[in-house]
Amino acid sequence: MKVNVGELVLDENARKYVNDALERNWLSRGKYHELFEKEFARYHNVSHALLVASGTDALKIGYESVKPELKKQVYTSATTFPATWNAAHYGGMPVYGVDINKETWLIDMNDLDARLKSVPANEHALVVPVHLFGVPCDMPHFEELQQKYGFSSVEDSCESMFSTFHGRSVGTWGDFAAFSMYVSHIITAGVGGIITTNNDALFERAKTIAVHGQEKQGVYVHKYPGHSSRITELEAAIAYANVQRIEHNITSRKHNYTWIRSRLEEFDQLTFQKIQKGIDFVPMMLPFKCESPELKSALEAHLQKNGIATRELFPIIEKAPLNLNKNYYPHSYELQKNGLYMGCHEHLTKEQLEYVVQTIETFLKKQ
Ligand SMILES: Cc1ncc(COP(=O)(O)O)c(C=O)c1O
Incomplete structure (x- = not known):
């Protein structure tokens, strides 16, 4: 799939x-x-x-x-x-x-x-x-x-x-x-x-x-x-x-995000973004952080082998004159090192959602 x-x-x-x-x-x-x-x-x-x-x-x-x-x-x-x-x-x-907040990213x-x-x-x-x-x-x-x-x-x-x-x-x-x-x-x-x-x-x-x-x-x-x-x-x-047709898309993105996240939250090897109280949001994607860069690479490769696309969480531009230096942005570097995101868009079917979660669950249980 x-x-x-x-x-x-x-x-x-x-x-x-x-x-x-x-x-x-x-x-x-x-x-x-x-x-x-x-x-x-x-x-x-x-x-x-x-x-x-x-x-x-x-x-x-x-x-x-x-x-x-x-x-x-x-x-x-x-x-x-x-x-x-x-x-x-x-x-x-x-x-x-400016660095990101450790929990909200x-x-x-x-x-x-x-x-x-x-x-x-x-x-x-x-x-x-x-x-x-x-x-x-x-x-x-x-x-x-x-x-x-x-x-x-x-x-x-x-x-x-x-x-x-x-x-x-x-x-x-x-x-x-x-x-x-x-x-x-x-x-x-x-x-x-x-x-x-x-x-x-x-x-x-x-x-x-x-x-x-x-x-x-x-x-x-x-x-x-x-x-x-x-x-x-x-x-x-x-x-x-x-x-x-935005109302329909909003509802299904929110549903897909919550559904995947709630199934994967029980795994200690993954961390999810903290959502502050008072926020009502429409997810564009589902970002998550792995406990180590090694786990991230292995999971990324496993998902790719199984047809599930992920993306890295943003490169940090280090070259002058953008004044970005890793000593000053520890949380941004941590997210770049360990972070990935996957889709939660409105065209995902129930079968695809189940397949994504099961593929990740099986992988994490073997670690
Ligand atoms: C945070 C952020 N800013 C700016 C842009 C640039 O948008 P565009 O590709 O339409 O120029 C993007 C694109 O995805 C983005 O994610």
Whole structure:
């Protein structure tokens, strides 16, 4: 049996909307962009959402749109997909890593607090909390730090959609938030990103920067230097079909995550992420930590031999100028050394779930 970390199924609506766009000979920004953005913003309780070419672009545009007049230093989780750092690096902003919390595996707010104390008075901190795996960071503590330091922020929510902390949605704490629609994400159109904000003026600036700094479609007035960051009506149509069946996908992802995790939690050789009280999340994947790198390699190989896909938990970029050094990020290194993730997506069948759990159980019992 084959079990992937994600799967693409284009449903009837996706095909209908794509055909509709094709029949109208329409590829540039159109009705499906508008329908999707409206629906996505409504679900996340934000005023504005804009489709761009990728999650990385959404981050880049967010980083650049916030306080463009100030010299910014970016502070973000040492454990993340490298795009979080790359977006800053190629925007000319130095990036500083923050360790993850030992138990939640998300940016550690105490470590962030300590590192923010050394930001020079003439520089402005831009903090990027990364809601990994579908799970929101410790946002109540983040808010306290926001008030203490007055930093700007862009939430990297590329792996999290429809998740909340104390009922408040991801994407509502930062000046901006960035989401990704790359394959295997909770909403996927193959490519694409979404940038959201509650700030009208910031939205206008980001919208302009996303499209060559052009103030209005079809009129050559370019206010700022900008990017070329768009998706076609075909991808927007697929994304809109995704959001229409999202309730079903949310329910089945939550079910699959809980079902697999509860069966494997009895094994001491595996550790799972601590979920803080007050969080209601939609898992993008199921991460876990093995008790040693040797067990991780053996389990990974065993699962691969049995057709079950896993992925490593994020490389840490060590090369200058990203300022990431293993002595400063012990928990991030520990997760990188021992961590893996598997799928818990909505297309997994009951038989596949049982097969995954039994394959792991049999392996662990023999260790
Ligand atoms: C945490 C995180 N940030 C940023 C990105 C970049 O998104 P994209 O691949 O759409 O550029 C990803 C992609 O998976 C991600 O996981």
